[in-house]
Amino acid sequence: MKDLNILIVEDDSQKFLHIKNHILKNKEHAFSLFFMQANSVTDAINKIEEKQPDILILDISLPTFNISNNESGGRARHIGGVEILDFMDLMSICCKTIILTGYEAFLIENKPIDFINFKNELIEDFPNIIHDVLFYNSINANWKSKILEYIY
Numbered sequence: 001m002k003d004l005n006i007l008i009v010e011d012d013s014q015k016f017l018h019i020k021n022h023i024l025k026n027k028e029h030a031f032s033l034f035f036m037q038a039n040s041v042t043d044a045i046n047k048i049e050e051k052q053p054d055i056l057i058l059d060i061s062l063p064t065f066n067i068s069n070n071e072s073g074g075r076a077r078h079i080g081g082v083e084i085l086d087f088m089d090l091m092s093i094c095c096k097t098i099i100l101t102g103y104e105a106f107l108i109e110n111k112p113i114d115f116i117n118f119k120n121e122l123i124e125d126f127p128n129i130i131h132d133v134l135f136y137n138s139i140n141a142n143w144k145s146k147i148l149e150y151i152y
Contacts, residue, residue, distance in 0.1 A: 003032040004151070007053035009044040009084065010037065010100075011062055015136070019057060019100065022144055028152045039066045041080045045087050055151060056097040058084060060106075079106060085126050097126075098150055099133040100143060 006023070010016040020035050027033065036053065038044035040063045048056070062080035081099065088094070099122060106118045113121070119133035131150055134143040 003034060004055060005034045005036065005051065005053045006055045006057065006151070007036045007038060007044070007047055008057045009039075009062065009081065010057070010059045011039045012059075015059075015102075015138075018138060019147070023147065023151060026144075026148050026152075028148075040064060041083050042066075044084050048084070048088065048093060049091075052093055053095050056095050057147070058097060058099050060099060060101040061103065079108065082122070085122070085129060088129055089126060094128050096131050096150060097129050098131055098147060100136045100147070101133070102136045104135065 008016055008019055010019065016037050023033065036047055036051075038047045042065050044058075044062070047053075058081045060079055060081035062084075064080070081101075085097070088097075099119075101115075104115050106113050106115075108118070115133075115135060122133055123130050132146060134146055136143050
């Protein structure tokens with residue numbers, strides 16, 4: 001069986017653990033899962049360059065740099081995940097990518113855009129990268145079943 005390397009790009013540690021634990025709890029196959037976490041746009045790009053994941057679970061709203069006691073994370077990026085997609089597209093990096101966001105609307109070029117239209121634009125702009133864009137809610141189970149379909 002093939003091992004799977006999963007990179008979860010998420011700056012909220014509770015959300016990261018919720019996603020990871022959900023995947024592990026529902027593991028259906030004998031292959032091994034290896035998880036990596038990136039907390040920012042820069043961290044994600046570095047990890048993707050270092051070792052391309054088999055599956056990328058990507059938040060959209062991310063800081064530029066990792067937040068620490070000495071670092072504020074740089075500028076908050078409402079759609080920082082798109083910068084990661086742009087990088088992947090530029091470098092011809094293609095791995096199974098699932099966007100997982102808790103936002104129901106976005107502000108793009110000072111214009112509001114709802115989740116469905118944003119999802120459609122992302123899939124149109126990155127057809128070889130994005131497999132799906134899912135709405136994350138800690139209570140709603142829809143994202144939970146869909147993410148397992150892409151992994152297993």
